[in-house]
Amino acid sequence: MDKSNNKGISRRDVLKRMGLLMAGAAVMGVPTLTACSGKKKKRIILYFTATGNSLYVARQLADEGTELLSIPQLVKQGRYELEADEIGIVYPIYGHMPPNMVRQFIKKVKLTASYKFAFLTYGNRKCSAVEIWDEISRKAGHSFDYITTIIMVDNWLPNFDMAEQIKIDKHIPENLQRISADLAAQKRWHEPVTEEERQQHAGFMERSGADPEVGFLLRSEKYFTVVEEACIGCAVCAEVCPRGNYELTSQGVKMEGDCEFCFACIQNCPQKAIQFAHLPEDRLLARGEVNPNARYRNEHVSLWSIKEANRQ
Ligand SMILES: Cc1cc2nc3c(=O)[nH]c(=O)nc-3n(C[C@H](O)[C@H](O)[C@H](O)COP(=O)(O)O)c2cc1C
Ligand code: SF4
Ligand code: SF4
Incomplete structure (x- = not known):
């Protein structure tokens, strides 16, 4: 008799039932099997995050066989x-574009997968972010089968009060459910972009003077200052900066270097000791910031996870 028999069920029946279970499980984010081989599908999700939104989305799309990198x-x-069988990327849009580091990474990386997907997190206005990613990734030799956006808390401090942003219901669980079902079905689709959204992006580029080939790449020492009396020397800023721009010295915290403008430092400083420099002539910071007393990190993501993600 077949040793796998359990209460009169043959091994074949067990496998058949497992197949049905796994089809249902795929929609619920449980590990899936490749159709014929019975082999577990390997999924890699790459992410960039400063305040945790993109890491949270990446985690929500991961099953237990997923490698989050x-x-x-x-x-x-x-x-x-x-x-891997499937490779995805999750990043925050900056002026509707990918962070500079993501842009440089996609130019260099070799991705081998039969299904590639991208989830772009944003907070208020996505414009033509999907087309921008499609163009940048194609130029780099990749073609993404699925590209969509997902709205989250907007961490852009110059325009938004973090205390107000967290109160807005952006229907995140519903949106996550939708995109995770798309992923389970390996949907091939790019979220449509309207002509109006393309024009809005063009207007933004004109006003901001940003270089479309670079995106946001500024100098941290020009844009940020550390209030010495408030700083407790905890080194959080040094550990969350993906570019390693911060250093604790005997004279206090020093920061310098090309900057993603991701806000990991300013948002995660427990003392709110990092502030924007006063730059009345600057196109981005002419009006300063809305609420210097409110800072944000995604409620599901620990400071430790941001450090692990970004520490240099
Ligand atoms: C430099 C910068 C530029 C941003 N530009 C946009 C934008 O153009 N449109 C938008 O809706 N949100 C924008 N945001 C908000 C972020 O895309 C959004 O809050 C994102 O989910 C943050 O992800 P994270 O928590 O993983 O860092 C911007 C944020 C920063 C820091
Ligand atoms: S995170 Fe803030 S308090 Fe901590 S060392 Fe940096 S500036 Fe100082
Ligand atoms: S200095 Fe701050 S804003 Fe610039 S890359 Fe580092 S953490 Fe991001």
Whole structure:
């Protein structure tokens, strides 16, 4: 008799029932099997995050067979070859564009997968972010089968009060459910972009003077200052900066270097000791920031996780 028999059920029946269960499980984010081989599907999700939204989304899309990899860590390790059945990327849009580090990474990395997906987190206005990613990734030799956006808390401090942002219901669980069902079905689709959204992006580029080939890449020492009396020397800023721009010295905290403008430092400082510099002539900071007393990190993501993701 077949040893797998359990209360009169044959091994074949067990496998058949498992197949049905797994089809249902795929929609619920449980590990899936490849159709014929019965082999577990391997999924890699790459992410970039400053305040946790993108990491939260990446985690919600992960099953137990998923490898979650931080882009700043891959860059640090010089790891530019990845292979899986499915490879995805989650990043926050900056002026509707990917962070500079994500842009540089996609140019260098070799991704081998039969299904590639991208989830772009944003807070208020996505414009043509989907088309921008499609263009940048294609130019780099990748074609993404599925690209969509997902609205989260907007962490852009110059325009938004974090205390107000967290009160807005952006229907995140419903949106996550929708995109995770799309992922389970390996949907091939790019979220449509309207002509109006393309025009809005063009208007933003004109006003901000940003370089479309670079996106946001500024100098941290020009844009941020540390209030010495408030600083407790905890080194959080040094640990959450994906570019390693901060250093604790005998004279206090020093920061310098090309900056993603991701706000990991300013948002995660427990003392709110990092502030924007006073730059009345600057196109981005002419009006300063809305509420210097409110800072944000996604409620499901610990400070430790941001450090792990970004520490250089
Ligand atoms: C430099 C910068 C630029 C941003 N630009 C946009 C934007 O153009 N449109 C938008 O809706 N949100 C924008 N945001 C908000 C973020 O995309 C959004 O809050 C994102 O979910 C943050 O992800 P994270 O928590 O993983 O860092 C911007 C944020 C920053 C820091
Ligand atoms: S995170 Fe803030 S308090 Fe901590 S060392 Fe940096 S500036 Fe100082
Ligand atoms: S200095 Fe701050 S804003 Fe710039 S890359 Fe580092 S953490 Fe991000």
